[in-house]
Amino acid sequence: MDKNTTPTTPQTTWTIAEEQVGTRLDRFLTSQIDKLSRASIQQLVTDGAILINGKPATKPGYALRRNDRIQVLTLVPSSAVKNVVAQTIPLDIVYEDADLIVINKVAGMVVHPAPGHYEDTLVNALLARYPELKKQQEDLRPGIVHRLDRDTSGLLLVARNLQTQGALIEQMKAHQIEKRYLALVEGVVSLDRGSIDAPIGRDPRHRQQMTITSIDSKEAVTHFKVQERFQHHTLVLLQLETGRTHQIRVHLKAIGHPVVGDPTYGTGRIRYGITLQRQFLHAYQLRFNHPTTGATIELEAPLPPDLQDILDQPEFL
Known part of the structure; x- marks a missing residue:
């Protein structure tokens, strides 16, 4: 392949x-x-x-x-694009100009439509707020530069025109866009900082999951730095050098510290008295060069309440 x-x-x-x-x-x-x-x-x-x-x-x-x-x-399919409609859905806009938008995505929101799921996505909301994106709608991802998993919150970059979208995608391929995430992981990470360099490909037994494999895989590198250690968990800051599907979740599972609350690659829950409805993973910081002005854009989104509430109860961590 x-x-x-x-x-x-x-x-x-x-x-x-x-x-x-x-x-x-x-x-x-x-x-x-x-x-x-x-x-x-x-x-x-x-x-x-x-x-x-x-x-x-x-x-x-x-x-x-x-x-x-x-x-x-x-x-x-040609029939699918016709099913995508503009929907007025609230968006948390962190940055906006004539060329691009940065959104603080809420957990639970799917980024773009897929067969069988054409409503209530970020793209539906974008089409309502930015009508010019309809001109790009030759597929189901107008303006989308990168993605976040449905249950991952945080900063997401969107282009408002094809020229900007192409330029940002090229920056992404060249590893010129810095994305940092906060994650609470299971167990106490011993190293203060480190890198995980392991190729990721589709799991042959579970086609909707990814895994570390040498077969039909792509290079994947994740850097981490410990922010705070608790009795049973660790808060880490992660920076992606590559952007593979489920990269952080797969890499952290591989080193024995899966993301807390991750139902696919972890236990899906905190064992010590706290309920969490999704994985503790948040796109925290974003840094890139504006493709039109050349200016360096640096943005940060604080942890949303559901994740901050976990950290505010260290006796359970």
Whole structure:
């Protein structure tokens, strides 16, 4: 399998191996692309968005052959974009100018629509507040430069035009945008600071999860610094050098200190008397160069009340 995708998109190119020969095209792609139904795959075939050896596929039931090269040009069927509507949803705007916005995203908000989930996302809210983004709506992610997991709160950068979006994505690829997170982790971290350098790829047994693996993976580097140690937990500041899906959560699990409250990569709860409804992970600081003015923008979002309340009860930590 090829590794030709950006950090924020799933794999979209495959070379068919012997064990996959004879599989229907739509069945194969449904198994490889999370949350995309066979109906969506069939619509993508109709849209001409799936190539086999460089030519548009004509039949969803095409039987794969050895060394066929499958390319998916977009993960969004033409019918899906029509379902995304503007919705007036409150947003916490931390910074705003003619080219970009920085939002302090609340926990529980999904960043962009996906098949089967076209409402109540950040993109729906952005389309209502910034009508110019509708001009970019060739897919489900107008203006989106990077993502945060649904239950991760904090600073998120959004572009208001295609030129700015392209420039910021290039900064992201060049590791020129600094993103720092605060996380409360299980256990007491012994090192004051350190780095986790381990490649991340899709978990072959649980396709919606990521894992550390050498197979079809990408480089991933996370730096950490201890902020405060408690009896059973540690507050750490993390800086991403790369931006892989679930990177912080996977890396912290790998060193034996999963994020508190993480239901996927940790225990999903605090064991010592405190209830938390989501993972204790917050995008705390953001630093980047404005692509138009060249000015350095530095922003910070304090911990939201649900996370700060945890730290205010150190007797349980």
